[in-house]
Amino acid sequence: WTNPEAIVTEFINITGIVVLQAGTGLAGRVWERGYPQWIADLSGDTDFGLNSSAARSGLRSAFAFPIQSGNEMLGVMSFFGREKLPPDENLLQMMAAMGNQLGQFVKRKQAEAALKKQQEKSERLLLNILPKSIADRLKEEQTIADSFDAVTVLFADLVGFTEMSAHLSPIEVVEQLNGIFSEFDRLTEKYKLEKIKTIGDAYMVVGGLPEVRVDHAEIIADMALEMQAAIVNINKTTQQKFAIRVGINTGSVVAGVIGTKKFIYDLWGDTVNTASRMESHGQPGHIQVTENTYKILRDRYKFEERGLIPVKGKGEMRTFWLVGKT
Incomplete structure (x- = not known):
């Protein structure tokens, strides 16, 4: 001054x-x-x-x-x-x-x-744990539970990673998973999907919640196709032979926050279980979808019918391989 x-x-x-x-x-x-x-x-x-x-x-x-x-x-x-x-x-x-x-x-x-x-x-x-809208509600509400009539759930699993990790150091295991899942996280952000969790070497993501979207099946399909392409690029860089098995299903779910320590935003219902079965009953390098998802996407995406397969807890189900966009 x-x-x-x-x-x-x-x-x-x-x-x-x-x-x-x-x-x-x-x-x-x-x-x-x-x-x-x-x-x-x-x-x-x-x-x-x-x-x-x-x-x-x-x-x-x-x-x-x-x-x-x-x-x-x-x-x-x-x-x-x-x-x-x-x-x-x-x-x-x-x-x-x-x-x-x-x-x-x-x-x-x-x-x-x-x-x-x-x-x-x-x-x-x-916000790294919960969607923003859920985090905001959690500050005011003790219980978060919502029902969604139509969402699409994706499970992806790294085939053979458990056996491969037996020959890697702990740091190498974490670095390999972090590199792959970080790329998946980038795709989740790109398509504005909600990552739910990782379970070991499995990855779970959903479209259509917590904010309702009518294109939930399409954006999940796009992500699944890009996940497969991302694995190919990662293999070129790391000289590894990673492959992912992807399962997708569409339907209703209940979503909410559980726990008081290390809580997570999670999903429940037959739709989730069936999506998980599509992954576990699938094949490496393939994206298996239920008939529910196929009916929504069949006019804009390319499919190959797999036919009827026995699914644990569900009996025989007609499933399809998602192979690309039309």
Whole structure:
């Protein structure tokens, strides 16, 4: 801050770039000693003198006081004047009191900023676990449970990964899975789907909730096809022979949050179980879908009929291989 009538450009420019150490200069002396300082005549001060930028700018006296909270030094506020002025103890005491008030204000703002940063971090972690709409509701509701009439569920499993991991170090196992699942996560974001969970080397994702979407089957089909393409690219990079088995089903589900520790947003119902069966009864490198999903997608995607297959807990079911888009 400067008086608009004061022309002290050189002094302002220099003080804007100078780096002071404790004990050096007016501010440095106040920082080191922790109490106000008054210089009645800058020309006779060891840190200024006649050749200082302050003297060349016509400044003759100065005082400064610490901004502190308790014993913690937070800053120094300095004032310079054009006249030689003797020390004013009352003014210094008043400014010292002001410095303490400023210090408390600064500490409070620092605490508020730290709290906000921690809250934002906690919010980001929460949104990595739950959909935003569910996380917002969970702050107000104890129980989250919703029914959805039409969603499409996808399960994908890395074929043979368990056997392969027996020959890898723990770090290599995690790195391999992280690389593959991170690519799947990218596709989930791309298609605005909801990743539900990973179970070992299996990946579960759903379209059509928590926000209802009419194209839930289409976006799941697109993701499944891109997952297969992603595995091919990963194999080229890693020189591995990964393959995924994918199962898809469409129907109604119940979704909600369970648990009080390490809680998750999960799905229940026959639709989920059947999608899981489509994966486990499928074949490596293939995407097996139920007749429910096939009927929704058959006009826009290419399929090969697999025929009737025995499905655990369901009996015989007519299933199809999703092979591409028309």
